[in-house]
Amino acid sequence: MSIDTHAEHDAHGGHDGGHHEPPEVVDGRQRMAIWLFIGGDIITTAALLFTYLYLRGVNTGGHWMSMLGYPGPQMAGGHTYAWYQNAASLADPTNVMVGKLAAGLNWTVTLLTVLSALIIWGAEKALRSSKNAKNYSMTCWVAVLVTVVAIVLSFKQLQSIPQIYVAVNDSQTMSYTTYDSSMMVIIGSAVVHLFLLAFLGVGLAIRSARGVINGDKWYQARLVRLFWVWVGVSAIVVSATTTFINVVH
Amino acid sequence: MTSTLEHVAHTEAPQGGGLARRQNIFTGFLGGVVFGWASWAIAHHVLDQSSRNFSDMVVLFLTFGWTVGFWLGIGALNGPGRWLIGRDHTRADDLYYAGENQGVKRYWKFCTDHKVVGVQYIVMTAVLLGAGGILAMAIRTELIVPGNHFVDQQVYNGFIAVHGMLMILALIVAVAGPWGNFVVPIMCGARDMAFPRLNALSLWTLVAAAGLLLTVLGVGSLTMGWVVLAPIADQAGIGMDFFAMAIIVFTVSTTVAGVNTICTVMTMRTKGMTLARLPIMVWSAIIAAALGLYAFPYFSLVEAQTLMDRVFNTSFFIASGGGTGWLQANLFWLMGHPEVYVILIPAVGALFEIASVMARKPVFSYRTAIAGMAGLAGLSMLVWAHHMFTTGWAPNLGGPFMLTTELISLPTGLFFLVIVGTLWRGNIWMKLPTVWLFGFIFNFIIAGVTGIYLSDIPIDNQLHGTMFVTAHFHYVFVGSVLFGAIAALCFWYPKVTGRYLDETMGRISFWLVFIGVQVTFGAMFISGMRGMPRRYSSYALLFEHTNFITTIGAYMIMAGMLVLLAAVVRCWSHGEASGPNPWQANSLEWLVPTPPPLENFDVLPVITEDPYNYGKELVRS
Ligand SMILES: [Cu+2]
Numbered sequence: 093m094s095i096d097t098h099a100e101h102d103a104h105g106g107h108d109g110g111h112h113e114p115p116e117v118v119d120g121r122q123r124m125a126i127w128l129f130i131g132g133d134i135i136t137t138a139a140l141l142f143t144y145l146y147l148r149g150v151n152t153g154g155h156w157m158s159m160l161g162y163p164g165p166q167m168a169g170g171h172t173y174a175w176y177q178n179a180a181s182l183a184d185p186t187n188v189m190v191g192k193l194a195a196g197l198n199w200t201v202t203l204l205t206v207l208s209a210l211i212i213w214g215a216e217k218a219l220r221s222s223k224n225a226k227n228y229s230m231t232c233w234v235a236v237l238v239t240v241v242a243i244v245l246s247f248k249q250l251q252s253i254p255q256i257y258v259a260v261n262d263s264q265t266m267s268y269t270t271y272d273s274s275m276m277v278i279i280g281s282a283v284v285h286l287f288l289l290a291f292l293g294v295g296l297a298i299r300s301a302r303g304v305i306n307g308d309k310w311y312q313a314r315l316v317r318l319f320w321v322w323v324g325v326s327a328i329v330v331s332a333t334t335t336f337i338n339v340v341h
Numbered sequence: 342m343t344s345t346l347e348h349v350a351h352t353e354a355p356q357g358g359g360l361a362r363r364q365n366i367f368t369g370f371l372g373g374v375v376f377g378w379a380s381w382a383i384a385h386h387v388l389d390q391s392s393r394n395f396s397d398m399v400v401l402f403l404t405f406g407w408t409v410g411f412w413l414g415i416g417a418l419n420g421p422g423r424w425l426i427g428r429d430h431t432r433a434d435d436l437y438y439a440g441e442n443q444g445v446k447r448y449w450k451f452c453t454d455h456k457v458v459g460v461q462y463i464v465m466t467a468v469l470l471g472a473g474g475i476l477a478m479a480i481r482t483e484l485i486v487p488g489n490h491f492v493d494q495q496v497y498n499g500f501i502a503v504h505g506m507l508m509i510l511a512l513i514v515a516v517a518g519p520w521g522n523f524v525v526p527i528m529c530g531a532r533d534m535a536f537p538r539l540n541a542l543s544l545w546t547l548v549a550a551a552g553l554l555l556t557v558l559g560v561g562s563l564t565m566g567w568v569v570l571a572p573i574a575d576q577a578g579i580g581m582d583f584f585a586m587a588i589i590v591f592t593v594s595t596t597v598a599g600v601n602t603i604c605t606v607m608t609m610r611t612k613g614m615t616l617a618r619l620p621i622m623v624w625s626a627i628i629a630a631a632l633g634l635y636a637f638p639y640f641s642l643v644e645a646q647t648l649m650d651r652v653f654n655t656s657f658f659i660a661s662g663g664g665t666g667w668l669q670a671n672l673f674w675l676m677g678h679p680e681v682y683v684i685l686i687p688a689v690g691a692l693f694e695i696a697s698v699m700a701r702k703p704v705f706s707y708r709t710a711i712a713g714m715a716g717l718a719g720l721s722m723l724v725w726a727h728h729m730f731t732t733g734w735a736p737n738l739g740g741p742f743m744l745t746t747e748l749i750s751l752p753t754g755l756f757f758l759v760i761v762g763t764l765w766r767g768n769i770w771m772k773l774p775t776v777w778l779f780g781f782i783f784n785f786i787i788a789g790v791t792g793i794y795l796s797d798i799p800i801d802n803q804l805h806g807t808m809f810v811t812a813h814f815h816y817v818f819v820g821s822v823l824f825g826a827i828a829a830l831c832f833w834y835p836k837v838t839g840r841y842l843d844e845t846m847g848r849i850s851f852w853l854v855f856i857g858v859q860v861t862f863g864a865m866f867i868s869g870m871r872g873m874p875r876r877y878s879s880y881a882l883l884f885e886h887t888n889f890i891t892t893i894g895a896y897m898i899m900a901g902m903l904v905l906l907a908a909v910v911r912c913w914s915h916g917e918a919s920g921p922n923p924w925q926a927n928s929l930e931w932l933v934p935t936p937p938p939l940e941n942f943d944v945l946p947v948i949t950e951d952p953y954n955y956g957k958e959l960v961r962s
Contacts, residue, residue: 124603125535125536125601128604128634129596129600132596132599132634132635132638135635135639136641136642139638139639139672142671142672143646143672146668146671147665150668151663152660152663152664153660153661155663159656159661255654258661260661263393265394265654267654267655267656267659267662268653268654268656268662273649273650273662273664274657276649276653277642277645295425298427299424301427304427304429
């Protein structure tokens with residue numbers, strides 16, 4: 093390779109070149125990384141939707157929203173695992189139907205996720221124009237709070253997923269239909285993302301309170317916001333899909 | 342021109358580092374074991390012990406604890422922790438993490454220097470290949486004569502599954518790990534990877550995942566091969582939980598590594614290093630990294646679903662709850678076929694590089710080489726169902742998938758064209774890397790041609806599930822990828838150690854492995870064509886002779902690999918000194934001193950032409 097070793101140094105080169113790069117350059121690199129992570133996350137979201145739509149499509153044995161067994165505690169007339177296990181003689185199992193999960197709760201979590209993203213976005217805009225790091229920090233705490241509420245409600249959603257008691261040979265368990273299984277992995281994935289956002293939000297809040305992020309050094313605020321907004325967008329896409337495409341007719 | 346960029350050494354004692362001063366591989370394992378044990382104890386305390394899934398839940402807790410504990414112990418979470426509280430690393434801390442003035446100790450630490458990570462990846466590759474190789478020998482020893490003699494069917498099944506997955510992990514990192522880290526940043530003219538801490542994270546996360554995978558052997562076996570087919574995976578013992586967590590943790594490693602590689606190449610190139618002047622190896626690294634980013638999310642999701650079926654009683658793959666094993670097969674192979682090229686492409690990139698240097702000619706049709714690799718990556722996303730031709734899934738799609746699969750022979754054909762075109766009328770320097778390159782060319786033809794047969798549905802209906810398939814993909818992985826990886830090792834070894842890999846030992850190793858591959862898998866093709874099924878610990882007398890031959894061949898491969906290992910270990914300190922540029926190559930990694938100093942360059946070079954302009958300089962040994 094022909095190289096010119098006598099060329100004048102890069103403006104920011106020299107001995108510490110790799111470390112004293114201007115913040116815009118480092119930021120550009122980090123933004124590319126965030127976009128790549130989002131790219132990977134898009135595949136994950138697509139795979140989750142594929143799982144949901146595929147299982148609904150095959151609807152093995154008509155069991156997308158039903159299962160041969162006994163209603164679990166979240167259903168009318170249902171009982172707990174212990175109750176069934178100790179019941180002396182159970183009637184023959186029947187095809188237990190489950191309903192859709194509450195769309196209201198689902199959309200509440202989704203809108204809270206979107207709201208937290210908008211708060212972070214707005215806070216970043218304000219930081220860049222008004223240069224007030226203290227306000228930014230406070231607003232980040234609000235976004236974290238909203239995220240935590242979304243996490244709590246997500247766990248409520250997970251708890252509300254109806255179980256069905258099944259006994260096959262010597263194996264007895266509380267099980268879930270494929271619709272509920274798909275919703276569980278979708279909500280589970282959302283919870284993992286929300287935890288990540290909460291971590292990032294706390295980091296932004298503390299860092300801006302300490303002045304590491306401020307009106308002139310706001311690059312990290314934008315990095316986190318990019319990912320946060322993507323999580324909000326994916327929440328809408330996933331919720332819309334599961335709200336409008338669910339029951340098999 | 343071939344100048345050497347001199348470097349001025351620093352000699353002060355290390356400063357900074359904080360907590361990392363007390364962290365190393367030992368505290369990593371200690372953290373993993375302590376947190377794993379604590380999680381195990383907590384699980385026993387809080388979980389319902391009468392639950393059918395109790396043991397699976399416990400394993401979920403334990404494996405999670407192990408991973409987090411290992412990360413904490415090795416120091417992987419220091420950076421995120423300090424980011425969280427707003428006390429970022431100082432320059433002194435960064436230099437401490439980069440291992441400045443720490444001698445060999447830095448190889449046992451969470452070290453951010455890409456060259457240290459590269460060497461750590463060499464060791465990790467050797468460990469994974471070694472463990473997988475021992476299992477391969479155990480498998481072949483069991484199959485040397487018909488009937489069960491050494492292990493029973495269940496233990497044998499576990500060997501098959503863990504051998505398969507260990508080797509897949511080993512080959513995913515075999516080229517991209519050592520050389521994607523050690524040489525690719527220098528090739529670009531960068532002082533390090535874009536994100537040095539993420540780089541160390543990817544390496545040590547692989548170590549954590551490997552620990553989980555090896556545990557599978559200790560806790561009872563897996564009965565369904567390395568693809569862990571559902572619904573058998575739903576019924577397997579707790580080994581399956583370790584396996585699934587190993588994969589999920591592993592995909593964290595590959596994702597982080599892939600992002601890092603792409604960002605390094607796209608944003609860290611030195612002045613004048615345009616995309617068209619990049620060494621072809623760098624192109625292979627980013628194409629493979631991008632393909633990995635596409636493929637591995639499916640892998641973690643499918644294993645997460647398997648875990649959920651086992652731990653939380655979901656029904657993804659269970660028909661009574663509406664599930665289907667086809668979902669598992671689809672998600673797995675959406676990952677599985679691209680993954681083959683995540684493995685293959687860096688090896689091919691390294692071989693392009695070697696062919697050019699050793700023939701003293703530019704890479705023949707540089708753009709064709711890039712198009713071939715990118716085309717292969719693109720096509721690989723559209724072929725996954727060829728693994729499901731005989732499962733009954735979507736028979737109407739058989740034709741289209743057969744077509745896309747057969748199209749694969751176009752980009753792989755371009756690889757031959759590029760390598761042969763580069764060597765054509767070259768002044769070929771027949772050193773170790775070149776020897777392995779020729780071995781690759783021979784084996785890759787057999788791998789490719791037998792692949793075309795298998796892509797043909799009528800033939801696949803006969804051959805699927807037989808040893809023919811096993812022989813085919815071993816020609817891909819052993820005959821082609823491993824040969825490429827060894828060629829790369831022989832080629833860049835002098836850059837790492839300043840010494841040549843011993844030519845005599847290297848050639849003994851080559852002939853043992855090369856002949857061993859033909860004997861082993863040639864005979865295995867015959868077993869397969871006569872109908873011998875895969876994954877059985879015993880077989881009919883009909884297959885007696887070919888299996889005996891296969892086992893003898895496998896021992897030859899092992900012998901050859903041991904000779905190679907001995908050469909690598911011995912030459913590290915006793916090999917013939919090579920100087921900084923033994924192959925008289927023009928790419929940047931050869932123009933820095935050997936070993937390259939911390940941060941590689943004192944002055945970042947400015948590039949004025951591509952690295953393949955050999956002009957009239959001809960070199961002969
Ligand atoms: Cu394939």
